Amino acid sequence: MFKTERMKRVLLLGTMPALPETVDFLYRTGSFHIIDYKESDDVFDIGTPLPEAERASRRLLNMMSISQNLDMDEEDMPVVEKIPVKKIQAEIDAAISNLELEISSEAHARKEVKNLLAEKNAELSALHPLKHIDLPLALLRDYDSLAVFVGHVKSDPEAEFSVLGVDYDIIRGEASVFFVDKRAEREAAEILGRAGFSEIPLLKISEKPLVAIHRLNSEIGDLEKRLAGINSRIDTLRQRHGLFVIASLEELSIEANRAETPLRFGTGHHSFIVDAWIPASSMKRLQEGVSGIKTGIAELIELDWDSKTEGPPIKQKNPKPARPMEMLMEMFSLPKYDEVDPTFLMFFTFPLFYGLMLGDMGYGIAILALVLSGGFTKLMQKLGMGGGAPGLNKILFYSGISTVIFGLLFDEFFGFEILGHHVEFSIMGIEFPVHRASPETVGAMLMLCVYIGIAHLFIGYVMGFFTVKAEHGLKKAILEKGGWILILVGFVLFSFAALPALVHGTELSFTSPQILTGIILLVVGIVMTYLVEGINSVLELPGLASNLLSYTRIYAIGLSSVGIAMAFNENMALPAIEGGGIGIAIGVIVLIMGHTLNLALGLMGPLIQTLRLHYVEFFSKFYIGGGEKFNPLRYRRKYTKEA
Amino acid sequence: MVLLNDAGAIAMAAGIAIGLAALGTAWAEKDIGSAAVGALAENEKIFGKAMILTVIPETIIIFGFLIAFLLMGKM
Secondary structure, three states: OOOOOOEEEEEEEEEHHHHHHHHHHHHHHOOOEEEOOOOOOOOOEEOOOOOOHHHHHHHHHHHHHHHHHOOOOOOOOOOOOOEEHHHHHHHHHHHHHHHHHHHHHHHHHHHHHHHHHHHHHHHHHHHHHHOOOOOOHHHHOOOOOEEEEEEEOOOOOHHHHHOOOOOEEEEOOOOEEEEEEHHHHHHHHHHHHHOOOEEOOOOOOOOOHHHHHHHHHHHHHHHHHHHHHHHHHHHHHHHHHHHHHHHHHHHHHHHHHHHHHHHHOEEOOOEEEEEEEEEHHHHHHHHHHHHOOOOOOEEEEEEOOOOOOOOOOEOOOOOHHHHHHHHHHHHHOEOOOOOOOOHHHHHHHHHHHHHHHHOOHHHHHHHHHHHHOOHHHHHHHHOOOHHHHHHHHHHHHHHHHHHHHHHHHHOOEOOEOOOOOOOOEEEOOEEEOOOOOOHHHHHHHHHHHHHHHHHHHHHHHHHHHHHHHHHHOHHHHHHHHHHHHHHHHHHHHHHHHHHHHHHHOOOOOOOOHHHHHHHHHHHHHHHHHHHHHOOHHHHOHHHHHHHHHHOOHHHHHHHHHHHHHHHHHHHHHHHHHHOOOHHHHHHHHHHHHHHHHHHHHHHHHHHHHHHHHHHHHHHHHOOOOOEOEOOOOOOOOOOEEOO | OOOOOHHHHHHHHHHHHHHHHHHHHHHHHHHHHHHHHHHHHHOHHHHHHHHHHHHOOHHHHHHHHHHHHHHHOOO
């Protein structure tokens, strides 16, 4: 539970004829995390792909180009049905040639039409600045005695033209046209240069600009119609063949990957060698499996490994309900092999913090509804984060339940108090419901948060104790983490006794037993940690205080969510509803919009803050991380099924 | 002119405490945040580390929040 799956380092040796069957065996069992073979001696070389690799990758390439021409979006394709592998293998060659015939002509036509469209659109936008010129464009070029300049100017150069002493004419507009006697062409160009002239290249069009614009528009319209026609035919093709294409892409990449697997093995003339990690619990089953290989001789041998230089891959091992939390560890960094895996603990603390923060029956029920109806998954997909949805769904489900429970304890339903004084109960001497937003509970709630922080950090140090013990032995563990535990306890004892003095200004008595014990524990703890960590341990002391205070965010986030809800309810919606008539409608709209907004904030805020309390405050007490994920060879099928 | 009474002064002090602390957090986080997003675009696997770095300044506003509450207790 607090340890990751134990691993064994193995070598799989076999004779060459057994290679294809062995590859299949490795994929079928899904238990081998392969270590790529590195050439180190003359006996083995890096392996070569199985003979079918070439055909598989050629077909894969064909299929990929078909899928591209069909505008397939591989991520978004819903799994309507899983296509049997047998069917794909039987039909794939015919399908590739048929689809290529059908699609490539359409794809080619589409490319042509798109090119033409781009060309026409470019001409159109080049013509726009000229549309006020009521002359055929042919009249703007190719004169023997006349120079023509077409383009934009920043200032009007007419005054300078008039002193040139030659004939000229100007058509003004968005772009201007300057006709000047050819003999003064150079001078005119200089004048224009000073006026900030930038030339518009003239197209090979002879009509008047407006006529040309009209013609181009109608041509573009026709092209767009043709493009729409092609696109709709491609759409039809995609709907008809899309599922088969995507399923065969999946099957072909599996085949190609499988055929290329020997690249990760070492091979000699007559034998091959596979270096891998396997879960220790599967050793016996896999050994039996290997001895079942019939096409050649194969054997699985266990190797010794040195934990100082090699780290096995990490496969987390947790009870099923806690498994969704593993995602939070993957997001941060997987534990190292000898480390304590805190996932199981987060299964309790994560929903606890989340619930304490949001703590509202209404929002909790809304979250549960979102999660259970699949609405949350859809939302994530829309935001382009569909990949994280399945894991986050379950985490939010736990958090939603805890939100409802704390909503009951806090008597909050979308910010309203619905239990009032009708339902009162007491747990361990505390009268419920506790109203979070009322001034009397502020102090108690803040203290509760600090208590939670103390407990959380304490657990963190205890976990750190076991991690250090596993890595560096008992003595260092006692000195380092034991020391920090003493510091934490001493600090808490001291500051709780000193707090009244700090807040109310009463005199601090250093002789009280609590303060004395606190100081002694602190000093002993500092000395112990100083022995292993040096001056760092002293420097980290203020950090401990800010870590503890950081837990008050649990209350702060909660308060802001209640505050927003109550502001919408009591300051905006209720006065409107009391007004009657149209006010009721306005009030209801305010309630719906306000609480939707607050729910969106309430989903994200507690999630991030809870994560932060774990990642920053909690993990920094014990966690190292950096483990590599256990990634065994196996087929990942989504659109296809075997047999 | 209305003279500021004690309660008013305390309330303003609380507001300033949390407001300035929030500003400090925001200021610190904006640079870290943009750098973190940039780094994430390069390598999504560092989300955990990026998030930790981004939220480190959040402690500043928690301090502001606590001071504000201690002040409100004196009203």
